[in-house]
Amino acid sequence: MPGKLLVVGPAWVGDMVMAQSLFRLLREGDPGLLIDVVAPPWSLPLVARMPEVRRGIALAAGHGELALATRWRLGRSLREERYDRAIVLPRSFKSALVPFAARIPVRTGFRTEMRALLLNDARELDRARLDQTVKRLLVLGLGPGEPLPEPPPPRLVADPANRAALLARHGLGAGPVVALLPGAAYGPAKQWPPAHFGELARALVARGVECWVIGSAGERPLGEEIARCAGSGVHNLCGTTSLADTVDLLSGVRAAVTNDSGLMHVAAAAGAHVVAIYGSSSPSYTPPLTARRTVHYLALECSPCFERQCPLGHLRCLREITPDQVLATLPTETAADSA
Numbered sequence: 001m002p003g004k005l006l007v008v009g010p011a012w013v014g015d016m017v018m019a020q021s022l023f024r025l026l027r028e029g030d031p032g033l034l035i036d037v038v039a040p041p042w043s044l045p046l047v048a049r050m051p052e053v054r055r056g057i058a059l060a061a062g063h064g065e066l067a068l069a070t071r072w073r074l075g076r077s078l079r080e081e082r083y084d085r086a087i088v089l090p091r092s093f094k095s096a097l098v099p100f101a102a103r104i105p106v107r108t109g110f111r112t113e114m115r116a117l118l119l120n121d122a123r124e125l126d127r128a129r130l131d132q133t134v135k136r137l138l139v140l141g142l143g144p145g146e147p148l149p150e151p152p153p154p155r156l157v158a159d160p161a162n163r164a165a166l167l168a169r170h171g172l173g174a175g176p177v178v179a180l181l182p183g184a185a186y187g188p189a190k191q192w193p194p195a196h197f198g199e200l201a202r203a204l205v206a207r208g209v210e211c212w213v214i215g216s217a218g219e220r221p222l223g224e225e226i227a228r229c230a231g232s233g234v235h236n237l238c239g240t241t242s243l244a245d246t247v248d249l250l251s252g253v254r255a256a257v258t259n260d261s262g263l264m265h266v267a268a269a270a271g272a273h274v275v276a277i278y279g280s281s282s283p284s285y286t287p288p289l290t291a292r293r294t295v296h297y298l299a300l301e302c303s304p305c306f307e308r309q310c311p312l313g314h315l316r317c318l319r320e321i322t323p324d325q326v327l328a329t330l331p332t333e334t335a336a337d338s339a
Contacts, residue, residue, distance in 0.1 A: 006036050006102065007087045013263070016046050019089060020052065021289065022138050025151075037053050059071070059074060071098050072098075075098040086099030089140065093114060095109075099118075109123070111125070123144070153291075154268070155271075156270050166241065178257060181214055189309055191279070198227075214241065215238040215263065216238060258275065271292075273292040276295050276296065279303075281304050298320060
């Protein structure tokens with residue numbers, strides 16, 4: 001009988017994408033392993049695009065919400081599944097409650113927030129050795145002291161039929177496309193200026209490249225500003241597509257120009273060439289997990305500060321990355337273009 005594993009997944013979209021590296025590693029070591037993932041509802045469409053996962057289980061709790069009773073009830077409802085093991089990826093006390101309530105015999109996670117009562121395989125977080133987010137996810141799937149392998153890159157499965165339907169629904173072209181991902185939920189210190197995105201879009205449109213601005217409903221004003229700067233040839237799709245739709249759209253673009261954001265990791269896992277722009281964060285800590293990437297990072301004396309707002313008020317780390325510099329690094333052709 002195959003083993004059964006419950007993973008408590010991260011709340012952030014980018015971290016959930018990177019967690020697929022762990023799922024791939026586990027399945028490579030044990031192809032028969034059954035993996036279920038507890039995830040916030042907004043992440044479930046990503047989990048559904050991961051072939052290593054048997055099913056996603058919704059946790060009805062928002063960002064930062066304790067919801068202890070909700071977590072306990074969910075854990076109790078999972079007892080009949082008789083999981084062999086649980087891996088808790090977030091480092092909060094509350095995240096370890098579900099597998100404890102589910103009476104899973106082996107519960108693995110980092111030793112943080114007084115979780116000794118809830119985890120019986122608590123690991124120390126070696127920040128020097130685990131200097132990237134993906135490494136901190138991977139190591140929890142290994143035995144103590146086991147060497148850390150190269151992370152298998154996330155690969156989300158796209159739906160070509162849905163992509164074709166989206167192209168028709170939104171009046172999008174089938175020619176060369178560059179996606180622009182201007183949002184960053186963490187804060188403005190991770191956002192390349194909208195005027196820079198607009199100038200880049202104007203140059204791309206002049207070269208016959210269509211631009212799609214993709215993001216959440218809250219980022220629609222960013223898309224409108226970019227479209228105003230660029231003129232025709234820009235489609236503002238912010239707030240009009242689901243997360244699953246975004247995977248399908250990004251699977252066919254020439255490139256995605258993006259801040260360090262959750263959608264950056266979605267674009268990488270969907271197969272796009274990622275042109276990533278870093279400001280307050282660092283490409284050493286959260287790089288796009290793909291060989292098809294170009295990174296722009298100035299490494300100023302004040303970088304990385306990891307702040308939500310620029311503490312010095314100048315945002316030089318982003319403003320001084322020019323649209324011409326980014327344009328020069330965009331791929332001129334992909335296999336999709338030449339097919």
